[in-house]
Structure formats: structure tokens, C-alpha cells
Amino acid sequence: MAASTARLLDNARDGRAMSYVIAIMLFLTVLSAAMGLATRNAAGALERAIAGRLTVQLTSGAPDARAALAARLAARLRATPGVTRVAPVSRAALADLLRPWLGAEANDADLPLPAMIDVDLADTAPATLARVTAAVRGVAPAARIDAHASWMASVAGMLSFATWLGLGLVALMATATATVVVVAARAGLDAHRATIEVMHMLGATDVQIARLFQRRIARDALVGGVAGGAAALATVALIGARASGLGSELLGGAGLGAGAWLMLALLPLVFALLAMLAARIAVTRALGRIL
Amino acid sequence: MANIVQFENVGLRYGTGQETLSDISFTLASGAFYFLTGASGAGKTSLLRLLYLAQRPSRGIIRLFGEDAVTMPRSRLPGFRRRIGVVFQDFRLIPHLSIADNIALPLRVAGVPEADVAGPVSEMLAWVGLGDRGGARPATLSGGEQQRVAIARAVIGRPEILVADEPTGNVDPEMAERLLLLFDSLNRLGTTVLVATHDLHLLNRVSEAQMMRLDRGRLQDPTGLLRNPPARRD
Ligand SMILES: Nc1ncnc2c1ncn2[C@@H]1O[C@H](COP(=O)(O)OP(=O)(O)O)[C@@H](O)[C@H]1O
Ligand SMILES: [Mg+2]
Numbered sequence: 001m002a003a004s005t006a007r008l009l010d011n012a013r014d015g016r017a018m019s020y021v022i023a024i025m026l027f028l029t030v031l032s033a034a035m036g037l038a039t040r041n042a043a044g045a046l047e048r049a050i051a052g053r054l055t056v057q058l059t060s061g062a063p064d065a066r067a068a069l070a071a072r073l074a075a076r077l078r079a080t081p082g083v084t085r086v087a088p089v090s091r092a093a094l095a096d097l098l099r100p101w102l103g104a105e106a107n108d109a110d111l112p113l114p115a116m117i118d119v120d121l122a123d124t125a126p127a128t129l130a131r132v133t134a135a136v137r138g139v140a141p142a143a144r145i146d147a148h149a150s151w152m153a154s155v156a157g158m159l160s161f162a163t164w165l166g167l168g169l170v171a172l173m174a175t176a177t178a179t180v181v182v183v184a185a186r187a188g189l190d191a192h193r194a195t196i197e198v199m200h201m202l203g204a205t206d207v208q209i210a211r212l213f214q215r216r217i218a219r220d221a222l223v224g225g226v227a228g229g230a231a232a233l234a235t236v237a238l239i240g241a242r243a244s245g246l247g248s249e250l251l252g253g254a255g256l257g258a259g260a261w262l263m264l265a266l267l268p269l270v271f272a273l274l275a276m277l278a279a280r281i282a283v284t285r286a287l288g289r290i291l
Numbered sequence: 292m293a294n295i296v297q298f299e300n301v302g303l304r305y306g307t308g309q310e311t312l313s314d315i316s317f318t319l320a321s322g323a324f325y326f327l328t329g330a331s332g333a334g335k336t337s338l339l340r341l342l343y344l345a346q347r348p349s350r351g352i353i354r355l356f357g358e359d360a361v362t363m364p365r366s367r368l369p370g371f372r373r374r375i376g377v378v379f380q381d382f383r384l385i386p387h388l389s390i391a392d393n394i395a396l397p398l399r400v401a402g403v404p405e406a407d408v409a410g411p412v413s414e415m416l417a418w419v420g421l422g423d424r425g426g427a428r429p430a431t432l433s434g435g436e437q438q439r440v441a442i443a444r445a446v447i448g449r450p451e452i453l454v455a456d457e458p459t460g461n462v463d464p465e466m467a468e469r470l471l472l473l474f475d476s477l478n479r480l481g482t483t484v485l486v487a488t489h490d491l492h493l494l495n496r497v498s499e500a501q502m503m504r505l506d507r508g509r510l511q512d513p514t515g516l517l518r519n520p521p522a523r524r525d
Contacts, residue, residue, distance in 0.1 A: 200372070
């Protein structure tokens with residue numbers, strides 16, 4: 001029952017509609033998956049960049065006293081366990097940051113700029129954060145402490161939501177695809193009822209008959225899936241090219257690695273297998289109701 | 292095995308109406324030739340469908356090849372069907388397959404290697420006198436030719452029983468006689484043959500054939516020979 005029986009279910013027209021539907025499904029699925037993978041990468045990059053990083057600001061006091069306090073604070077922080085890096089931000093660096101807003105005035109020596117110290121922590125445990133906060137308060141009770149993670153948490157939350165949304169969409173598409181295949185398989189059974197009856201009477205098993213359908217449906221699904229998947233991959237590549245042109249750090253982190261591309265490229269194959277399985281189950285179930 | 296088929300008080304009811312077949316009891320001896328006659332609507336096709344496992348009876352016992360065919364699980368039916376060759380009243384050739392592929396179907400279903408298919412197929416084509424038509428589609432053949440393709444398909448798997456439902460219904464008397472000769476030659480090779488027909492002229496064409504007659508769903512067996520068949524012919 002191999003190639004010679006492939007023509008048993010001739011009249012291939014009933015597969016055409018399914019190929020179109022699956023092409024559209026795969027286009028949307030690959031886009032959703034790409035979105036999920038990209039936001040996961042972005043969230044990861046963001047987390048690596050900001051987790052365990054904080055900035056201490058000293059805004060009160062005369063400039064000289066503030067500089068002295070900042071130096072003492074830096075020394076105290078370096079001696080604090082859990083701190084991996086202490087980097088006072090120089091006045092020149094701050095002035096550079098402000099120049100777009102203040103123009104030449106940013107270089108004014110009298111401009112009241114806060115003293116800032118960037119601190120990297122070994123970990124993000126609350127205990128570490130509490131220890132560092134206590135150390136800062138011990139030297140400079142009025143200092144402001146900005147934990148980057150706290151203000152970036154909502155962005156990270158948004159990104160993780162987008163990741164889960166992408167995953168959820170892929171699952172929905174898979175369900176919809178399986179449903180389409182089941183409907184198509186049932187229609188195929190109806191269209192070929194006479195042939196199936198003859199096959200049964202000649203002693204064909206349900207598995208043999210189901211194989212005829214699942215082979216065809218897998219082929220139609222693969223054709224549609226590859227077309228839709230390829231279109232989606234091209235779209236993703238185009239979006240990627242435009243995003244990297246923007247030079248944004250957040251979008252840069254959203255780039256897809258080789259593994260992600262492979263995963264996207266395999267989706268049509270996975271869906272074709274899914275279609276084959278759905279067809280097999282639908283057909284053997286329907287055949288089980290015939291004698 | 293003396294008795295290849297055994298029916299005991301078999302009844303068949305379609306839906307809720309009267310029984311189409313009632314109290315059918317008979318035995319088919321291995322290697323014998325039987326005609327099943329009866330008016331149109333008497334239940335011949337229904338009885339054959341029970342025998343070739345297209346239908347389960349409403350009551351009674353059917354034994355095929357010594358095994359209970361009524362309670363047999365679905366999964367065992369294909370194996371039994373492969374031992375029964377069926378010539379359907381309406382041929383049931385697959386229209387988009389060539390004649391040769393139609394005839395080859397039972398072999399392919401049985402998993403015969405592709406290399407061992409072509410030989411028997413051309414042998415069967417020659418046997419039914421269609422040696423040069425293997426590539427044709429069924430629709431391009433006459434009724435008698437399609438009938439012979441159906442016969443070739445029914446016997447290529449060397450079934451132990453051959454069942455034919457009104458095989459001479461659509462052919463002229465000369466072709467009918469030729470078809471009967473095919474069945475007779477098969478029977479001489481040891482196949483049990485059961486031919487349903489309402490054409491009484493055919494009955495004396497096969498010597499030693501036994502007759503079963505259905506009358507409105509009941510089997511007429513005045514001599515009791517159908518229940519206790521004589522020994523098989525040699
Ligand atoms: N699938 C079916 N459903 C309902 N009634 C049927 C079915 N097949 C046959 N019958 C009825 O059973 C009776 C016997 O039919 P059938 O076995 O075809 O007789 P025959 O082959 O001797 O002409 C008829 O009255 C027919 O209408
Ligand atoms: Mg009939």
C-alpha cells in the first residue's frame with residue numbers, strides 16, 4: 001500500500017482549501033512565535049542590564065562637602081559585602097548627559113549637580129539591597145537610592161506578558177489547525193466513502209485507510225505551512241533589519257539568535273506532524289463507527 | 292474443514308420494521324458450488340452481506356472458517372475478509388484507478404511486495420480475457436468487461452470462498468455463460484463458490500451445483516440438505 005495506492009483518493013481538489021487555511025495559520029503562528037521569542041530575549045537582556053544595579057545621589061550640602069561625603073560614601077560602599085562595583089559618576093560625565101538640555105551651560109562650574117555613584121550588586125536578594133541601603137544611610141542619611149530594577153519592573157513585566165501572549169497565540173493556532181484538519185479529514189471521509197467501503201471489504205485495516213488520508217493531509221499541510229511560514233520568516237527578517245537600523249538598545253536586545261530562527265523554521269514541520277496526527281485520530285475514530 | 296460457512300437461526304432487521312431475513316439456517320461445504328436464488332427483494336444481497344462481513348445479524352449464529360463471526364471483534368474482520376472474495380452487484384471498481392490497479396488492490400491491501408504484484412495481475416487479466424486493457428479506466432469498459440474486472444479482483448487473492456451477487460445481471464446470455472465458466476473453473480481449483488442470481492436459466496449450467504432459495508426472507512430447504520450437506524465433490 002505505498003506509492004501505487006497514493007491515487008486511491010484522487011480528486012485532490014478538497015485539499016486545496018486546507019492548504020490555504022494552514023498557510024495563513026502558519027504565517028500568524030510564526031509571527032506570534034517570533035514576537036514571543038524576541039520579547040523574551042529583550043526581557044533577558046534588560047534584566048541582565050539592570051538587575052542588581054542602583055544609583056546613589058547626594059543632592060544636599062555645599063559642593064565641597066558633598067564631594068567629600070561622596071568620597072566617604074564610595075569608600076564605605078566598597079567595603080560593603082555584596083557590592084561588586086562602585087563607580088562615582090564624574091562631574092564631566094553628568095555634564096555630558098545634561099548637555100542636550102542645557103547646552104553650553106552644562107559646562108558652568110557653578111551649576112548645582114548632584115554627586116552620583118553607580119553601584120553594582122553581586123545579586124538581587126533583598127538582604128543585599130537592605131545591607132547596602134543601611135551602609136549608605138550610615139554615612140549619608142539624606143542620600144537618594146534608585147534601584148533600577150524597581151522602575152524597570154513594569155517594563156520587564158510588560159515584556160514577559162508579551163512573551164506569554166506569543167506562546168498562547170501559538171497554542172491557539174495549533175488548536176485551530178488541528179480543528180481544521182479534523183474537519184477536512186471528515187469531509188474527505190465523506191467524499192471517499194465508496195472507496196473506503198470497497199477497501200474495507202477487500203480486507204483493508206483502519207490503519208491502512210487512515211494512512212491514505214494522513215499522508216495526503218500531511219502533504220497539503222506541509223505545502224501550506226511552508227508557504228505561510230516562509231512568508232512570515234521573511235516578514236520577521238524585514239522587521240529585524242528595520243529595528244536594528246534604529247539602533248535602539250531595547251530593540252537590539254530583541255534580536256533573534258540562530259536557535260530561535262531554527263525553531264521558527266521548524267514550526268511548519270511541527271504543524272504538518274500535528275495535522276497528520278489529528279487526521280489519523282479523526283479518521284480512525286470515524287472508521288471505528290463503520291463495520 | 293468440512294463446513295466453511297454455518298448460519299444458525301440468523302435474523303436480520305434493518306431499522307425497526309419486519310425482519311428482512313428470518314430463521315436462516317444452512318451450511319456451506321468447503322469446495323462446493325451454490326446458487327442462491329429468489330425473487331428481487333427476497334433478501335439475497337442481505338444474506339451475502341452477512342456472509343462477507345459487511346453487516347452483523349440481528350440475531351443467530353454465523354460461523355466462518357470455524358469461528359464465531361458475530362461476536363468477532365472489529366479488529367479481526369480484515370483478516371477474515373481477505374479470505375472471502377466478493378463480486379458486488381454494482382462492481383464497485385474504483386473509477387480513478389486503472390483496471391490493473393483495481394485488480395491489484397487485494398494484493399496491495401494484503402501487503403504483497405510490489406515486485407510480486409504485476410505477475411498475478413497480468414495472469415488475471417488474461418484469465419478474464421482483458422489482457423490488453425490493463426491500463427484502461429473502468430468507465431471505458433462495457434458492463435460485461437467491468438464485471439470480469441470485478442471477478443478478477445475478487446479472486447486474485449486466492450480466497451477460500453467466492454461470493455458473487457447477481458454477476459450475470461448486466462450481461463447478455465453468451466457473456467453470462469462465459470462468466471459461469473470462470474466460476475466453475477475456480478470451483479474446480481477448490482474454491483467454495485456462492486452465486487446469487489434470479490436467472491433460473493443459469494442453474495443447470497454448472498453440474499453438481501446446489502440450490503438455495505430465498506422466499507421473502509426465509510430459506511426454503513425442503514430436503515434438509517442445506518443443514519446437513521452431502522460430502523464435497525471431487
Ligand atoms: N440497507 C438497507 N436498509 C433498509 N432496508 C434494506 C437495506 N438493504 C435491503 N433492504 C431491504 O431488504 C429487502 C431485501 O433486499 P435485498 O437483500 O437487496 O434483496 P435481493 O438482493 O434479493 O433483491 C428489501 O425489501 C430491501 O428494501
Ligand atoms: Mg440484490
